[in-house]
Amino acid sequence: MLAYTFYDADNRVRRYAEALVKRGDQVDAIALAREGQPAFEIIKGVRVYRIQKRVIDETGPLSYLLKLLLFFLRSAWTVTIKHLREPYSLIHVHSVPDFEVFAALIPRLMGARVILDIHDIVPELYASKFKIGHHSLIFKFLVLIERLSIAFSNHVIIANRLWYERLTQRSVRKEKCTNMINYPDLTLFRRRPRPVRTNDDFVMYYPGSLSWHQGLDVAINAVALLRDKAPNLTLFICGDGPERKRLRGMIRELQLRDRVFLKGFVPLEQVAEFMSTVDLGVEPKRKNSFGNEAMSTKIMEFMAMNVPVVASRTLIHQYYFTDDSVEYFESGDAEDLANRILQLMSNPARRTALCEHGTKLVAANSWGSRQHEYLDLVDLLVSGKQKPAESAARQDVRDKINLQRS
Numbered sequence: 001m002l003a004y005t006f007y008d009a010d011n012r013v014r015r016y017a018e019a020l021v022k023r024g025d026q027v028d029a030i031a032l033a034r035e036g037q038p039a040f041e042i043i044k045g046v047r048v049y050r051i052q053k054r055v056i057d058e059t060g061p062l063s064y065l066l067k068l069l070l071f072f073l074r075s076a077w078t079v080t081i082k083h084l085r086e087p088y089s090l091i092h093v094h095s096v097p098d099f100e101v102f103a104a105l106i107p108r109l110m111g112a113r114v115i116l117d118i119h120d121i122v123p124e125l126y127a128s129k130f131k132i133g134h135h136s137l138i139f140k141f142l143v144l145i146e147r148l149s150i151a152f153s154n155h156v157i158i159a160n161r162l163w164y165e166r167l168t169q170r171s172v173r174k175e176k177c178t179n180m181i182n183y184p185d186l187t188l189f190r191r192r193p194r195p196v197r198t199n200d201d202f203v204m205y206y207p208g209s210l211s212w213h214q215g216l217d218v219a220i221n222a223v224a225l226l227r228d229k230a231p232n233l234t235l236f237i238c239g240d241g242p243e244r245k246r247l248r249g250m251i252r253e254l255q256l257r258d259r260v261f262l263k264g265f266v267p268l269e270q271v272a273e274f275m276s277t278v279d280l281g282v283e284p285k286r287k288n289s290f291g292n293e294a295m296s297t298k299i300m301e302f303m304a305m306n307v308p309v310v311a312s313r314t315l316i317h318q319y320y321f322t323d324d325s326v327e328y329f330e331s332g333d334a335e336d337l338a339n340r341i342l343q344l345m346s347n348p349a350r351r352t353a354l355c356e357h358g359t360k361l362v363a364a365n366s367w368g369s370r371q372h373e374y375l376d377l378v379d380l381l382v383s384g385k386q387k388p389a390e391s392a393a394r395q396d397v398r399d400k401i402n403l404q405r406s
Contacts, residue, residue, distance in 0.1 A: 001013050001028070001029040001046075001102075002029075002091060002092065002093045002094065003031050003094035004032060004071050004096065004100060005030040006034060007043070007048050007050075008048075008268065009266075011185065011268055012094075012182050013094055016374060019371045019374065019375060021045035021046055022071055027046045027047065028048075028082065028088075029046050031051075033050030033052065033054070037050055039308045042353065049078065051078055052067075052074055066292065072099065072102075075151050075216060076102070076103035076104075076106075079091065079103055080105075083106065084106075085232070087111070087112065089112065089113065090378060090381060091113070091115070092111045092114075092115045092117060093114060093116050093117065095116060095119060095122060096120055096125065097145075098122050101114060101116045113155075114153050114275065115154065115155050115157060115159040115378075116153035116156045116376075118156060118158050119159050121146070121163050122146060123146060124290055124293070129212075129290070143170065147171045147257045150167075155174070155377065156176060156178070157177070157179075158180070159180070159295065160181055160293070160295045160316060160319075162181055164177065170227060176334065178373075178377060179298070181295060181297075181365075182297035183297075183367040183370050186366070186367070188268060188269065189275065189301040189304040190305070191305060192276040192305070195277055199232075201233075201237075202345050203234050204219075204223075204233065204234070204235045204236070204278065204279070205278040205281055205307075207275070207298060209240070210240060211241045211242060211243055212242075212243055213285060213289040214241075214285055215332065216247055216284060217246070217247065217250060218286075220235070220260055221250075221334035222255065222334045222341060224332060224334075226338050230342060230345060233259065235259065235260045235276070235282070236261045236278070237262045238263040238271065238274070239265070240264055247262055272301075272305070275302060276305050278307055280308055281308070281309040282311075282337075283296050283298060283317075284311070284331075284337065285352055286312070286314075286331055287315065288331070288332065291312075291314060292315045294316065299317070300362055300365065302358070303355075306355050307355070308350075308358070309326050309354065310326070310329060310341060311327070311329075312329060312331035313330055321361075322357075324357045325357040326354070338406050373384070
């Protein structure tokens, strides 16, 4: 596993790695480090090599690119040396960035198979993050990098159906890619007994990255609007990202320091533990940005924990989730979000109904029930075969049927 991410906090990378280890494969993960983390650690059988520290404080595209390039050089050196000592059968590279896949150049030339896993489509992500147009030279250059990276790979995994459709039209043949959404791991995100509260607090929770497209300012404004109508409402935000400083400023200016609590990085195990204690999950992505098509796994993780979810009405959310399983609000509208929260607070029956639909949904779409699709793909690639194009299409139809009719 080769990824510009914090391994212990990235559930998608961890699920792949741990599934392979459980069946007897040997897995190395080459990733980033936070301050104070060891350079080497074994996590559930996966050998984790942290080769570069990162503080998420990029002020612009240049500082962001320099960190990516440094990781690219270090990871290319690391994976090459390790491959020469003990050859890898397969190298699974996680984007962002797409060009990280070229770090596997020497192993690829020596026979290792390479997967490029596109968690986020880079041209659209960059355009949203740095406010550039889709007709700009930079955007077109990023599409070129995307095509070259895909051409270099043996197979491509794409994180949702909308991006699958786009990438198969502009960058990849259908027989060379698989649509695989981010399934919840029920060994970690499982239903647990709820603790008994000594007060009447109503707790909302958001775990994830602190980026503009996530719309967390909308959630904070909604809490401010409910200051008098819902004095027992609190919001916990756990994560890190470029919006951290601005969000802290909002909380201070709106005098919400006793209502909104902004925590830093939290390991996945602690995220799951806290999820089991809350009353409502919130997913406030903006639809007028990259967030309109970026599917969030936290929705299904909340469902697995028997927690109802209020989410923005984005294109990707509506593609996979019906109004029976998610309480929708209009994206970017803090007043509508506040009204939906207030309705859910006063309507336990609606919260229970959302939980019941969510439980059925994740039962058919958990990592435990779908991981064989990834393991079969790995075996096909290592054996030198390709996955038939129609398999990916059938899989996504099955995803949508399971998600919307469970």
